[in-house]
Amino acid sequence: MRDLLRANQRETIAFSVLVALLVSYLATHPAGPTTYVMTIWANQCLILALAAIAQFFAVIVRGIDLSVGAIMALTNCIASYLVIGTGAEMAFGIIVVLAAGVGCGVLNGLLVVYGRIQPIVVTLATASVFVGLALLLRPTPGGQIDYDLADALTLDVLGVPTALVITAAVIGLIWVPLRRTGLGLGLYAVGSSEQAAFQSGMPVAKIRLASFALGGLFAGLAGLYFSLVTTTGDAGIGPNFTLNSIAAVVLGGVALRGGVGTLTGAIAGAFILKTIGALMFFSGLPPLAQPFVEGLILAAAIAIGGADVLRVKNKLEVFGR
């Protein structure tokens, strides 16, 4: 139990912060905790959560992905052309959108693994390429997404926001099984000590490639869900999501040095970030002061995780954190 708590300490803190924020948000919201309020909140959270998951797969293997927002923009623009029409046409459209996401991720991965270029440089470059493609597709925001599909996936199921159901499905159907495979373990091993992973006989190159492909897939899903929520295509959405996805994984207890953190933590981080934003909106604070207060809350949330450094009695152990 001691080990379990210690291993999940960062996540535990993230979830506690999230619950506290959510309660104060629902308490201050003029309409109160209705399904409608929850649905709007959950939709916004899920978009960022999917982006944060994409970032998580890059960070966990000691990388970083500056193209998360760009892939979202590109897939959003593709969706605004293809996710409409008959059921078969929409299914085809969704497959193309997700394939585009995976393709972008694999391209990043190939450049990192076989080009031996640092992830930060590769993704900075490819981000421009992806946004460029998105702008070619949609020089100005426009297009349309099938309203029925959008309603089906962005409203609620028996009073529970669909976005929350999707979040649970991602954790239960993708993350939990993945964690029990060699690939899931390999992601952490490569991020924590690439040499140890290699000497243990793990296929390090394949794992890195897989992590970027998964990252691309989730960036594509984020782009797709953004399309469903906004029902339009916009090439300019990227930069915001890239930076917020990085902030979200850090908030969720994922270490930027790799090897530490969980996907559920990254999701919690994204939800925290969006909830702080929503809280500000209804807080009655002057709009110009909101970024300042938002920043303070963010900093405080991160500081809680680092507070136990003060209790360390051997100064050398501080460096290991």
Next chain:
Amino acid sequence: MPRSETAIVRLSGVSKTYGATKALSDVDFACFAGEIHAILGENGAGKSTLMKLVSGVIQPTSGHIDVDGTRTDLSSPADAMARGLICMFQELSLVPDLTVRENLMLGAPGRGLGRLDTAVVERAQAILSQIDGNAIRMKARVADLTLAERQQVEIAKALSRNPRLLILDEATSALNASVVEKVFRLIRARRDAGVGVLFISHRFHEIEALADRISIFRNGSHVETFDNGAYDYGAIISKMVGQRIDDLFPAKPDPVADAEEVISLNGFGWSDTLDDVSIVLRKGCITGLGGLDGQGQGEVLQGLFGLLKSTRGDCMMDGWKITVNHPKAAKSPTLGIALVPEDRKTEGLVLEQSIAHNMELAALGVEGIDAGDPAIYQPFIDALELKCDSLDQTVSELSGGNQQKVALTKWLSLGPRCMLLADPTRGIDVKTKTQIYALLRRLADSGVAILLLSTDYEELIHLCDDAHIFYNGRVVRQLSGADITAENIIAASLNMHETPAAAEGTAHA
């Protein structure tokens, strides 16, 4: 000895070069099933390169490797593992952020990236219980384990993979004698079951106890292979170094009864790991700290060097009470305390920086010393015969022994009054060891007080003027002069007051 006729691994005319450096040249070498084959050689003799070739980490520049009589390219560790060639690396192959359990499953053969194999965990646990590893919790993070515990996990991990050829590279360097004996028992059992074992160790008595055959390497060449016992100690050493070393340890001077006290610790304690430790460090004396691993010895050094918060007890220097609360205070000329830490790769050196920059690190910010002046390092570089192309070479390119020389030089240049050393010869070749021993004795003679933590009891016996044996955070026995014997050290380490023969059965009850 049930030795088979075809070699599991045979190297023919194998060379390996890194740029201009020849790590191995034209080596013919074979290892058979059912034998324990020890590899002996100095640093840079090519032992580790040989191990890396056999375990698929690197590939030969020329020549070829046969596995079971068929020519094979061992393209990766995974490839070698699939053929039953399992290596336990000196540079630990455990992932620090994963738990013990996860590490045991990592890369288990036949699973690849698919579902994890939990059967290996049970096998590994059974092995751990045979080598005193019961206390290691499966859910503990590897980073939170001690070095010795990590080595135990490494051994269990390697053995749980059912090797046909087990490669042990300094596998037991941090383990104490009783655990080492248990590990050897397991290895012998595997040998008798037909497993081949390649064994690198710098502890000669371990090789003598374990090996069936011994191969000597020198300067990247295979010098000779012979049966254990064919040559005596002196002859083997001279084959390794190419010249004869008469004595590993320098002569001990006669004890000076009332040598001046430099530092005295009274009732020193910290957290729940150390309690009531009293040690006096005298001018010109080498004081040893012994015992099993993790009994608090390391914390004494860290405490003296200002790395621990809220320690108990007094620390007196020259009759004045002092408080050391930061390494910066410890290294200041007024106190003059230096610490050469246990793990040179993470705590002792900045591996990616040059030798020159590493050596400057300790002297920087010390009043009255010009860190940029190469002259303050030169005497120690000469005394230790540091081997390098230039001082601008990065430290990571040096062999372990030469890295340790850099770590030592860095602190010696300060002219400390008190030198704290944590296992300075761990995993280091014989020749470097003798150089370090000689240097420590000379330092002591020049009036430095030396506190030496050692896991090798030979060092306590032959190098130290007195020794404090730790058990469970306390000094259980203080030995000096002729009382420092292997029997006394082992008995005290196990907190027994009988002979080790009687202690054997109950030591870990």
